[in-house]
Amino acid sequence: MDGIGRLGHDPPRGPSAVWLSGQWRARWRRRWRGCARDCKRSPSPEHARAPSTPPPRRSTARTMLNMKLKERLALALSAFLVLFTLMLIVDLQMDYGMSGHRVPLHGRVKVSDDEDKGRSAYIEFRKRFLQKSNGSNGSREYEQSAPSETSSGGEPEPRTPAPPSDKYEDLEEILHEQLQGKLEDHQVVVPPHRDLNVLRPENPTIGEMEDLEPSINASNLEKFQLRIAQHELYEEEEVLVDAVLKDMSSLPIIHAEQKEGGTQLKLIIDYPNGIQALFKPMRFARDVQTLPNHFYFSDYERHNAEIAAFHLDRILGFRRAMPVVGRVLNMTTEIYDVTEGDILKTFFVSPANNFCFHGKCSYYCDTGHAICGNPDMLEGSFAAFLPSSDLAERKVWRHPWRRSYHKRRKAQWELQSDYCDTVRTTAPYDSGRRLLDLMDMAVFDFLTGNMDRHHYETFKMFGNETFTLHLDQGRAFGKAFHDELSILAPLLQCCVLRHTTLRNLLKFHNGIPLSKYLRESMKIDPVAPILWEPHLAALDRRIVTILDAIRKCVDKTNNPLQAEVNDFV
Ligand SMILES: Nc1ncnc2c1ncn2[C@@H]1O[C@H](COP(=O)(O)OP(=O)(O)OP(=O)(O)O)[C@@H](O)[C@H]1O
Numbered sequence: 274m275d276g277i278g279r280l281g282h283d284p285p286r287g288p289s290a291v292w293l294s295g296q297w298r299a300r301w302r303r304r305w306r307g308c309a310r311d312c313k314r315s316p317s318p319e320h321a322r323a324p325s326t327p328p329p330r331r332s333t334a335r336t337m338l339n340m341k342l343k344e345r346l347a348l349a350l351s352a353f354l355v356l357f358t359l360m361l362i363v364d365l366q367m368d369y370g371m372s373g374h375r376v377p378l379h380g381r382v383k384v385s386d387d388e389d390k391g392r393s394a395y396i397e398f399r400k401r402f403l404q405k406s407n408g409s410n411g412s413r414e415y416e417q418s419a420p421s422e423t424s425s426g427g428e429p430e431p432r433t434p435a436p437p438s439d440k441y442e443d444l445e446e447i448l449h450e451q452l453q454g455k456l457e458d459h460q461v462v463v464p465p466h467r468d469l470n471v472l473r474p475e476n477p478t479i480g481e482m483e484d485l486e487p488s489i490n491a492s493n494l495e496k497f498q499l500r501i502a503q504h505e506l507y508e509e510e511e512v513l514v515d516a517v518l519k520d521m522s523s524l525p526i527i528h529a530e531q532k533e534g535g536t537q538l539k540l541i542i543d544y545p546n547g548i549q550a551l552f553k554p555m556r557f558a559r560d561v562q563t564l565p566n567h568f569y570f571s572d573y574e575r576h577n578a579e580i581a582a583f584h585l586d587r588i589l590g591f592r593r594a595m596p597v598v599g600r601v602l603n604m605t606t607e608i609y610d611v612t613e614g615d616i617l618k619t620f621f622v623s624p625a626n627n628f629c630f631h632g633k634c635s636y637y638c639d640t641g642h643a644i645c646g647n648p649d650m651l652e653g654s655f656a657a658f659l660p661s662s663d664l665a666e667r668k669v670w671r672h673p674w675r676r677s678y679h680k681r682r683k684a685q686w687e688l689q690s691d692y693c694d695t696v697r698t699t700a701p702y703d704s705g706r707r708l709l710d711l712m713d714m715a716v717f718d719f720l721t722g723n724m725d726r727h728h729y730e731t732f733k734m735f736g737n738e739t740f741t742l743h744l745d746q747g748r749a750f751g752k753a754f755h756d757e758l759s760i761l762a763p764l765l766q767c768c769v770l771r772h773t774t775l776r777n778l779l780k781f782h783n784g785i786p787l788s789k790y791l792r793e794s795m796k797i798d799p800v801a802p803i804l805w806e807p808h809l810a811a812l813d814r815r816i817v818t819i820l821d822a823i824r825k826c827v828d829k830t831n832n833p834l835q836a837e838v839n840d841f842v
């Protein structure tokens with residue numbers, strides 16, 4: 274991931290860099306050479322010198338040496354002071370995100386450096402959404418201290434949340450009126466007949482676009498890939514989804530190979546008949562959470578997050594994530610015996626007599642972070658492979674609300690409270706479905722706690738009026754007791770959402786809870802249970818925060834002045 278490459282841009286260390294640089298270095302060399310001729314021998318014992326050496330020459334040399342020492346000290350001190358001041362300035366700039374490296378938006382969005390600089394929009398919406406709330410559900414950045422990094426004993430019991438005290442009838446009313454053809458121009462809730470994802474004037478599949486039909490002996494995955502459409506990966510009742518999941522979890526594995534690129538280890542798994550899957554290995558038990566001192570970009574990937582996110586994406590009605598299933602592998606026969614090349618050299622037997630390997634990648638691919646079986650059985654997630662680029666090339670987009678991927682620097686959206694105005698006037702966010710897709714993605718990521726949304730991808734053949742793929746959920750479901758409000762920044766700053774997404778959220782809030790749907794859906798997975806219960810409970814809690822955010826947006830548009838006053842007292 275390119276952002277990570279920028280880590281560690283620390284200022285030069287120590288004064289030596291300046292002391293020996295440029296003209297000082299040349300001067301120093303000249304002086305040293307001169308001194309070497311004249312002074313180097315001066316410390317030699319007196320008796321070694323020719324008795325004829327005139328005393329005045331010795332004293333001149335000593336004076337010169339003294340002068341040079343003083344000069345050298347003065348120079349070192351001034352260089353050190355200059356460097357120290359520079360370091361202070363650089364550090365300050367980084368802390369305030371003023372390093373001048375703006376986050377470009379596909380190289381097209383011009384972000385003006387307005388007076389907003391230094392005033393964090395994030396702090397602003399934290400204030401707005403956390404402290405000002407007096408609704409019965411109380412929107413807040415929920416932070417409950419976890420019992421420990423892992424659960425202390427046994428699996429917590431599934432909990433059904435108490436019926437909601439606030440049913441968000443004001444938001445239900447907006448949906449109701451929109452279905453009757455009213456509130457067509459609502460600024461926050463985009464009605465179905467204005468939403469290209471609902472209208473779908475055209476919705477061709479990859480097969481139709483490429484004029485391809487699956488052959489008689491085509492695999493389920495091949496059929497699935499040809500049925501991927503302009504507006505979704507698969508239809509609501511698509512039977513091929515379960516068929517693909519079953520294939521990936523049961524067919525023999527005939528080849529494994531490390532996937533190039535990315536930061537953490539992944540394998541491309543081959544099954545008979547050309548079927549492929551992307552494998553992410555299990556590293557920890559379900560209840561191990563993100564280490565408190567880990568940034569989002571140094572967190573480990575969790576295989577179960579990929580499985581859970583696929584189910585969640587489907588339940589929310591997005592259908593933008595490829596099917597993912599869990600499976601337990603025999604590392605000897607299903608990886609080691611069917612792979613070749615450098616990865617083989619990374620296999621070893623651990624002191625606990627478990628079979629381990631670490632592969633080669635830029636993060637966590639070393640003996641200290643090896644992936645170990647028990648003793649050689651290894652669980653992992655298998656994501657159905659996307660169509661090859663020969664069949665359907667993808668376009669990679671930089672996410673406008675991408676984080677800085679730097680331990681001190683901030684992204685533009687964190688500094689500019691009107692950042693959305695810049696985005697929404699820039700193609701492809703200025704028309705069609707794209708901006709609404711990003712809002713859905715923010716909802717999806719906030720629910721799962723995924724802060725690692727640096728890029729997103731679309732299928733090129735469908736142009737800009739197509740859905741955004743939900744790829745790479747490996748860093749989701751890391752903190753069950755913390756709700757990361759900054760993930761909602763796109764929604765909080767743009768205040769716009771699809772009617773259909775709001776309808777689904779309200780349906781779960783006022784009806785059967787989302788946690789229950791997800792728990793049920795994931796039961797069919799071979800490595801169920803997929804999620805630690807506190808992560809499921811977090812989903813129901815986070816829905817309330819999203820609904821609160823939408824309510825605040827609506828209130829603000831209904832009464833901008835009032836809201837403004839209320840927001841910032
Ligand atoms: N199901 C899939 N089929 C084919 N290719 C995929 C699939 N999922 C992801 N990819 C490709 O592999 C790349 C890396 O995958 P992924 O993002 O999950 O790994 P990662 O190690 O988390 O990467 P990063 O460190 O960049 O976040 C993706 O950008 C995507 O192009």
Ligand SMILES: [Mn+2]
Nearest residue numbers: 725745747748
């Ligand atoms: Mn990733």
